[in-house]
Amino acid sequence: MKILIADDEALSRRLLEKTLERAGYEVVAVENGRAAVRQLCQSDGPRLALLDWVMPELDGPGVCREVRGQQNDSYVYMVLLTSKESKEDIVAGLESGADDYLTKPFDADELKARLRTGERILHLEGRLVEAREMMRYKATHDALTSIWNRGVIMDLLGRELMRSQREAGCTIVLLGDVDHFKSVNDTHGHLVGDEVLQEISRRLLLSIRSYDFVGRYGGEEFLLVLNNCKPQFAEARAEDIRKIVSSRPIQTLAGPLNITMSFGLLLSDAWGVRPVEELLNEVDAALYAAKAAGRNCIRVAKPPVEPEMPLVSVREPAQHSR
């Protein structure tokens, strides 16, 4: 494990360095507090630190305060090295954000034991972060297809529509539905149906840019949000996506299946400022029209009149990263 030693005194630094190298640590040694902060705030910087209290430029407690103030992704376990033994000093050191302190000259066994405590805490923190990330993923992604779930794709749609309005741009909203999906389930079973949905999700993801979004809107319905688009290319882009889905059979447990999708398409710039729900109803109607037109095609939602002045504003969505 990587550990930082910050001590302005060469002899003490060398003694610590050697002691810790012997204990199996990968040591990074610096001579002052500023350099210590720089090291500890790097994304791959050490997460264990031994900081001398008295140092030029920035002292040990100062380093603790700066590191704690920077809200790093990973916790840094900091031990102050001090010859100060008064209760007030120790309290001040710990209140600066240090996790522990050791008095100098240090006892090697005690030093190693305290660092092991730090390692245990860092290990525990790592497991908690992992669990939190797993929960965050599960809360935002569809369990079957691993694309955004309905809640997130709706929020992302709201956010992109707001952005389009602000920047006078155009967002393409595509609502797709797998053709005859019920018969896939009825004929081959739900496991095969799941395979179809997973492969369609994969193909949809491959068909969009890294800054576009795709989410599972319902059972076999998918919502795509393509931002910052040129309206004249919208239908061609939607066609490309439709073709990518149906270009080749999907390999399933029941053998290869020819699957197609129908899409409703809406260009945000043609609709002015409307509530998200209203736009979704319109694109849903366009999808219905595509189904009625024989499926495996695209229909565009056209506004009945010219865009109006804003009547109702799009609701403020929650923030999500892709």
Place this chain on the structure above:
Amino acid sequence: MTNPNPKSNESSIDFPELLSRVDNDRELLLDLMSIFKEDFPRHVRELTDVVATRDYKKIAVVSHTLKGMLANLAVTRAAAAAAKLEQLGRDNGGEPEIADALGAFQREVLSLLPEMEAYMAEVQR
């Protein structure tokens, strides 16, 4: 004035303690002594200078550094003398007290470097 002079035959360095501190690694010990030989005289000169200019804050800082170096090498009496100077610097101690403490410190470290040289020569032999 107090007389903290060690007995002439008594070593300034607590060698058993020092060896235990470096885990009996003689190579590391020589390394530390080399650093000490290079840095220590510079810090002592700096201490003399800041005492002469009555810069109390710096007296405390330089004494603190010396105390740390000496304590790391188990030079306990000299470390205690440096600690006294550090405290006097912090407390803006009186001029005579600081002069006394400096004298005591200098007497403690007088035989330190020759003692270290002799030890290094013996180990390297």
